[in-house]
Amino acid sequence: MRIVIGNAWPYTNGKLHLGRIVVLLPGDIIARYHRKKGDKVIFVSGSDTHGNLVLEKANEEGLEPLEIIDKYHKEFKKCFNSLDFSFDLFSNTDSKNHKEWVKDKILELYNKGYIYEDCTDNDKNLMFRLSSLNDEVESIFKNGEYWRENAKKITEKYISEGLRDKSVTKDITFGVDVPLDGYEDKKIFVWIEALMGYLTATQECIDDKEETLEDYFNSEDSRVYLVHGKDNIPFHSIIFTGILSALGYKNVKLRIFSSNHLKLEGKNFSTIKNWALWINDVLERYSVDLIRYYLITNSPEKSDSDFRFRNFINANNYELVEILERFYINTISLYKKGKCNIYKNKYEKDKIINYYEEIGKKIERGELKNALKNIISLVKEFNEERNYSIIKLINIANLLEPFIPTFSEKIKKLFEIKESGWNFIHVENIPDKLEYIETFKTLDKNLANEEIRLLKIKKNKVKNLEYLQ
CATH class of the missing domain: 1.10.730.10 (Isoleucyl-tRNA Synthetase; Domain 1)
Incomplete structure (x- = not known):
């Protein structure tokens, strides 16, 4: 069986404490167990590096944004290594691989009609047509197994109310460039490009040339675990499943292990x-x-x-x-x-x-x-x-x-x-x-x-x- 375990990506604007570690530790346990079972395991996470909070932290410490990313990314890796986390890859969203892959998929979703232009008040943004994916997101939810109760309740609430389109672009200066003309003053919104990190990191870990992302996210012989805190539930259970569906991965066997607070x-x-x-x-x-x-x-x-x-x-x-x-x-x-x-x-x-x-x-x-x-x-x-x-x-x-x-x-x-x-x-x-x-x-x-x-x-x-x- 092919197994993907995705731990939530910590934001590079501060150190890690045990309150954040406790919700991520399940990912390592699951990865170690499945390796012992003989499954093909890809256990990924990384540093979430873009947006205004990183710029604010850089200004606070008198560093350039890339310096602040490098500082905390190294600290995160050291921290997880010291706690015996067995990641196959701990990446970061400022990597060349991630940024190029994200831009390529934004174009793909645009050409498929899942991303459209929205012009209001002399401003224009790209929007993700999440509302059109309500049934697909609900199907992934219903086919999922052993979701934590907090994830079930929140997901059911969003689905019953009807999903709403989400902005793909934002007026920020530090992030992934928008691969379409007319958006030079904007970047891709952190929420969508950071969630795509699970896919870019998994892709980077696939060492068999005959295997694809679809084999790990969309096949009968695969399973995906998402491990995070309850504050991140809608991003994973609604938005990420929407992204997967729009990319054609509608047969995802998903387990969401969302912990409460310590x-x-x-x-x-x-x-x-x-x-x-x-x-x-x-x-x-x-x-x-x-x-x-x-x-x-x-x-x-x-x-x-x-x-x-x-x-x-x-x-x-x-x-x-x-x-x-x-x-x-x-x-x-x-x-x-x-x-x-x-x-x-x-x-x-x-x-x-x-x-x-x-x-x-x-x-x-x-x-x-x-x-x-x-x-x-x-x-x-x-x-x-x-x-x-x-x-x-x-x-x-x-x-x-x-x-x-x-x-x-x-x-x-x-x-x-x-x-x-x-x-x-x-x-x-x-x-x-x-x-x-x-x-x-x-x-x-x-x-x-x-x-x-x-x-x-x-x-x-x-x-x-x-x-x-």
Whole structure:
């Protein structure tokens, strides 16, 4: 099966914080899972680089627009790499490939009649005839599977009210040129060209000359996941599906995983007030697996959730250390003492095989929080029964790989496991020198109070600076 996963494209006018990361993390989990299944996966995203907000940020920092794009694009890539995101391509909308492709498709849609000229009050703009695509957009919606409830409700509302045409051009000075005469003073509106980024990035990733975008977006053997926050739902569920339909992709098998909001200690994330957890700061003090684990198990999948440091520390101590690390260290220790086997019985194998099937279904349905908690519950059950075996540890690590890949890689390296498919891993030989290497360690509970204190200090610094100005 061909799989496209499109993560929302962050805007290059500021740093990333965990409130933005939490809605994008599902994309990486889904991509890793489908690769393990053996599917042909293209996982893309990039920097949204055009429009007035970029110009305003450039002026604020005393930089040229291209300098501000380069600065934040590099920072985004570094941030996602440090969080173990496995993009096939993290592009940006100022790339030559993107701009040329967009202009070509704007002309195609114009020639097809989906884009038309609208003249009012001595001004003229290009308009996207979205109103003519109401039925096509509704068809993609009805054929979609496992859309989050927030996406369903918003999409149904737009469709029932009737879709309206959207402006394609805008009076901005920084963006993609309009490929038609008479629009030299305008640029292509960010909303349409940025959404086309999913297509331009996917096209760039297709390495088989016999494959096309249609194979990935419009075939029976394909599936498209769009991963973003609830504020971006209409752009993806209405406008992007309209663009796809106008380009001839009307058989899209689409799944929309749109997360709600993450709060921070009971308050909304705010970059202006500096009430945020910046990625670089958090990674200096905590492991990437802990960050990923807590964001997933505390994910705002169905409703808003709250990042609380006390719960964050408890998740580390009572789940990752007390359950997962304990299972790991006990397995190694008992095996070295001759009290734990490589493999026990057929029932053990069948149980784990069933977990591959069930966890896989949950990932494909976007039930990532439930999937990860189920794996940890299974490990807890093994601990309580003191039911240890090498085969269990290796397969638990394999099940956890899409969620917390660093832990999985350490376990597999320890046992010299090269297999990485989404299936039961058989092991017959164990390395002679098998030594436990710590992965998670207990954190001081007082860290929670210290983190909250630091948050308030940073917030007050901003408040005092505003007062002085």
